[in-house]
Amino acid sequence: MADFSLTLSEEQTTVRDWVHTFAQNVMRPAAQEWDEREETPWPVIEEAARAGLYSMDFFANNFVDPTGLLMVLSLEEMAWGDAGLCMAIVGSTLAVAAIMGNGTPEQVGEWVPACFGTPGDVKIAAFGVSEPDAGSDVSSLRTRAIYDEATDEWVLNGTKTWITNGGIAHVHVIVASVDPALGSRGQASFVIPEGTRGLRMGQKFKKLGIRASHTAEVVLEDCRVPGRCLLGGKERLDQKLARAREGTKTSGQAAMATFETTRPYVGAQAIGIARASYEYALDYAKERHQFGRAIIENQSIAFKLADMKMRTDASRLLVWRASWMAATRQPFLAGEGSQSKLFASETAVHVSEEAIQILGGYGYVRDYPVERWHRDSKIYTIFEGTSEIQRLIIARAISGVHIR
Helix, strand or coil: CCCCCCCCCHHHHHHHHHHHHHHHHHHHHHHHHHHHHCCCCHHHHHHHHHHCCCCHHHHHHHHCCCCCHHHHHHHHHHHHHCHHHHHHHHCHHHHHHHHHHHCCHHHHHHHHHHHHEECCEECCEEEECCECCECCCHHHCCCEEEEECCCCEEEEEEEEEEEECCCCCCEEEEEEECCHHHHHHHEEEEEECCCCCCEEEEEECCCCCCCCCCEEEEEEEEEEEEHHHECCCHHHHHHHHHHHHHCCCCCCCHHHHHHHHHHHHHHHHHHHHHHHHHHHHHHHHHHCEECCEEHHHCHHHHHHHHHHHHHHHHHHHHHHHHHHHHHCCCCCCCCHHHHHHHHHHHHHHHHHHHHHHHHHHHHHCCCCCHHHHHHHHHHHHCCCCCHHHHHHHHHHHHHCCCCC
């Protein structure tokens, strides 16, 4: 029996430190500018590609770490640099996860490299699930995909919303219903290649936080894609639909298969925000003097920092556990993936708010970064499953009851 250890390997430490250096030297200096511009930070993404950070090889190396920790270590460091820029760099990985989770080996080989491009010709990707009337309830998607047997094409119609890189991506992966009567069991994922007619960007959203990450609607109007763009292929889809119609259990929702693998990754980003807020507030409290002493000498401040540190570290342990369980194929019997995302996201909101309180008036102005970190933190309690949905998943898992 191997000894239990939380000590990181030499490779994990090296990668973590390398990403931290990029976050410190490239992301942090650019963060305020791109937050205010509310535009896709192409120069930062291109710099990440030249450094090897935005690449298929980097993310593949993270994915195959047998402990499952390398990806969450990298994501924490990037979000420590800046959450908006982090999302701009890693937003493509949702589409990559969908392709890898649902595609054939041939489709993975063709489409995953297309999501990144090359350092000299950078590409980005988008994953589209949510709709105006279907957010947390992904079983009620209205976007339809109808097969045209005469041309071996799928025709997609519908509107997706809240899509990272939506409408500007070079590769879109869209989840659509092929048999609405089957609900979530009648859904499939489709790759929409660059330049496909019938796909356009709808409204671009102006957001509270993570403003450097592009978020928009994706409108599909008689959007035709070749049959080979159905992830998994038509034969496998037909078999799945047949089993669903017979009442046999199927592999589940195409969307949820993607989200289940990414919740600890979301939690890791939230930890990066919390850690950045805690560290900044700690340094400020040591330097700021009032009534003849540093404000950290007051219990009211010191106890806040103690709680901020404790919650941040507890969040990291939950994320590490969920990541390790996923990598070693341990079943999430108590919603461990949801636990990690839920606790880390709510910790980021709490810790960044406390950082503002410690800085006082300075924390509320844009000259200091904590107000941006607080704005950035809130989305982590909403996207990829709201806090309420995470609690529902956990409650169902621990009770065995279909709680509504």
